[in-house]
Amino acid sequence: MAMPFDLFGRGLYRYTFRMGCEEVPGLELNDGATRIFLNTHGADKTGVSDELIALLNYLERTSQQAAEASGNEKIRRMHRKIEAIRSSEEIGVKYMNEYEEKMLERQEGKKEAQKEMALKMKKKNKPLEEIAEFTGLSVEEIEAL
Secondary structure, eight states: OOEESSSSSOOOOOEEOBOOOSTTTTTBOOOOEEEEEEEETOOOTTTTOOHHHHHHHHHHHHHHHHHHHHHOOOHHHHHHHHHHHHHHHHHHHHHHHHHHHHHHHHHHHHHHHHHHHHHHHHHOOOHHHHHHHHOOOOOHHHHOO
């Protein structure tokens, strides 16, 4: 996870965590899970490659100037692809369509949850006005259930 701030306040570019038991020091879960927090405001370069630092600097600014200043061809290539995506009307329209579809799905899911809650409350003989206030549905919608 890359963050635009230093979550742990130690000035590192990278913080790596592995699962360990709090009650028994040295006892680890060994499930292979590792959590890495990247800090775009790091100061201590110990154990971190220049390439990672350049990427974190680019992520902080994400501009043509930052890509060029990185001195890294991979970052410049990545920036060109990002700009191509940003400038592509077709991709922009596709992104907006997907966004709208997800929003509609969420709204439909919310409406279904409201109806389920209203039905449960209705079965418990709660007053329709109370159900409407709690679920956000109209009294007419609740009556129709």
